[in-house]
Amino acid sequence: MKKANLTKIILSISACVLIGFLSSFATRSSVDTWFLTLKKPFFNPPSWLFAPIWTILYILMGYSFSIIWNNKGQSRKSKEIIKNAMMLFGIQLALNAIWSILFFGLCNPFLALIEILLLWLMIFETIKAFKKVDVYASKLLIPYLVWVSFATILNGSIWFLNS
Template identity: 35%
Template sequence: MPAPSQATTRVPEGPALSPWMRLAAAILPVAATAVVGSLSTQAEIEGWYAQLNKPWFNPPDWVFPVAWTILYTMIAIALWRLLGARPRTGPSREGWRLALAVFLVQIALNAAWTPVFFSAHAIGLGLVVVAALLVMVLWTIRLTWRFDSLAAWLLMPYAAWVAFATILNAAILRVN
């Protein structure tokens, strides 16, 4: 029987999650965020949102579901890759855990923005949430880069879209 110190430092063999579990762990939070977004906007797009004053650069309504479908796919792939890049030991493992935690926080902020902005009609609070989301997406990219640069690159269009959404949210707040 190994000594207690050896047992606690033993590195497990094989990946932490099976490929199917890793796929589910990547898809489920992103899909849940997409569902929350869809449910929060359906009644509001032609109602409350249509009545708002919007800046000249507001895209047509059909652009948003197309953009988010592409972005959510890229986000899920990035998360899947990050989950597969899990270091087994050492300081890198703690860095990976931080990257994963920040990734999940930005997904939660993403899920929160749509009900805040659309369902609660809280444009100002929506701006706070989307600005925090932008910071967290950028931090996610920075942390993820160490473990999987392709995953980080997959998040770049998301960061650009969230930056645009932040500007759009601010402009809508200003004109209403």
């Protein structure tokens, strides 16, 4: 396992937390209005749980990315693998932010469900790509995949119960 330097760690974690913070504006717009009117499954967690879980996940994501970013790669092929892994990470991070806009901003659980399935696939692909560079960095993304798996089931259940 290669460690990342402190600057890359701080920048990576800050970027992930900032994306989460900015996407939360879409959440705030309807979490106390539209979302309260929805039928939810019995396993819907309390609202206060989401912020700390996402904060931890964004920190893990950022640290994971910093490890990949710090990896120099010796050959042209290894540099391409690193570049691909970083690109996949960026795509999944953008999809992560878009989900809040679709679900809460547009109040559209169906579109959000389609999008979160794509997000899940991109996280899975990112984990596979990170594993080629650093196994530890890939393992740091597993809690994120588990949470998004749960969120996908929750999103699907909310859509089903309200359609």
